[in-house]
Amino acid sequence: MSRRPHLLYVAWGYPPCRGGGVYRALATPNAFAAAGWDVTVLTVTRETFTRYTGADESLEDLIDPRITVVRTPFRWEALETDVRQWSWLRAHFPRVWRRWVKRRDTMRDLPEVGYSGWRSDLEAAASRIHAEKPVDLTLATANPATAWMAAWHLHRTAGVPYVLDQRDGWSLDVFSGDRIHDRGSKIGRWETRLFAAAREAWFVNEPIRAWYAREYPDAAARMHVVMNGWDPDLAPTSADPVPSKRPLTYGYLGTISKKVPLAEFVAGWQQARRDDDVVADAHCSLRGYLGFYKTPDAVSLTLVEDAEESGIAFAGPVAKTEVATVYHGFDVLLLILGTGLFVTSGKVFEYLATGLPIVSVHDPSNAATDVLRGYPLWFPAASLAADDIAAALVAAGHAALEADVETRRAARDFGAAYSRDNQLAPRVEALTASVAVPA
């Protein structure tokens, strides 16, 4: 009788990380565990998130209890705020120190600033795990791409097949569409080497997969789209959706990075309040983080505080376990995304699960457009001009009040196809069938 297959899943951002990619990192090993695999997750210490980025400890409750989690130390020098840990050079000449750190990291074999120092601990931990219990497949998710080094290390030293999961683009700038690392650069050479030997490579949307397939045609047949999806705790109830009542609440939930066109949205919102009574008495609730770190980004915070008089309020982050409740309090959802042909964002799937009207405030060429096309309650702004955003906000507000039950039901049914389970299942099944497990 053969033993259960053993998956080593490698991710930097694993619970209690609260970053956008964590939901995929949480769901993927859970899906393998549910499919009968023994799963070991290799990640960084909890302190990495509680100290530097902010943590959502409620996410740890969602880890499948059958999963073994191995944590390795991770030192995030640039975000260390306790000066006792600083060198004399950093305290006295911070700019010189920053330049030196960047130079040091770019000179390493795998030049990934801030993360490449993690590689040695990661590879050692992967070897230990494999020695204790042989690994049959490694699945590593980037960013950071340093996580892929564990997969490469086990492949090189023990012949373990691996899958690369790419949530973003390593050589591809997903916002501009430009190649940011030449094929002949260190990163370009690493990418070529890694894709050549990968059992599979996963991407979050078709535009990114197509770009990589063009760049690495030999590996194209092994490249798959595994979209993000909504998680089971967001599953809609079976009851028929009901119309909203005034005053409406427009809501945004997610990380508001510098790429998010917040200023354009605020201008559109203010225009819509002047144009239409429904929006004039509505509220706008922004939930999540302002920036990637624990301390809110000062520019975004100022923008939001200045917009308070027009009914916009920033109400801070939401624990994952509270997400469904927060969506329940919204009447219209705001999908405000940075511009980029290759940008989907994970929250588009959460939004679809709700069946609520969705206002797209992003460039129409975004990959999110492909996901939303056909959704009955989708109101895309034609451009990021205030008038176009205002028109979409007004139309969505009226739909929230007036759309009939059939339309709302159709919206919910449309979203049902995008559960995360549906996205992961085909790949989990294929890998389960293809991985040979020695007796």
Added chain:
Amino acid sequence: MKVVVVTVSRSGYRKATEDALRRWAAAGDTVSVVMLRPKDPAPWDAASTVDLGSPTTMKRLGKVGTAICRVWPGSVNRQLASRVRRSAQARALLAEADLVCGVEPVTTRTLYRSSRRNPDAPHVLGIDPALNYFQR
């Protein structure tokens, strides 16, 4: 807990610093402020304040002075550190502190020197990280 806040009184940090002082005081901590003084100083709501005077700047020399400041930007950092070193009151407060918070990035030299003399106390750069330090 004795908290010492080190600041060069930049106006953009004022509101966050005042909020932090209130939060520490509400939690029963004794808060002291060691500061380089701005042009129009407003009093801090703290148990004690050590005023180290205004920083001298070459900007008063006009365009030439401003240009020199641009290529030699560490001036305030150095001045704060040296004035703290010359102030017995500031040194005593820092030596007894349980937590030292540097408000602006230019407080790093002062924090670094103080941390070498009082290594048991966290010396944290930034108001939010300092407020959250003991929640780690």
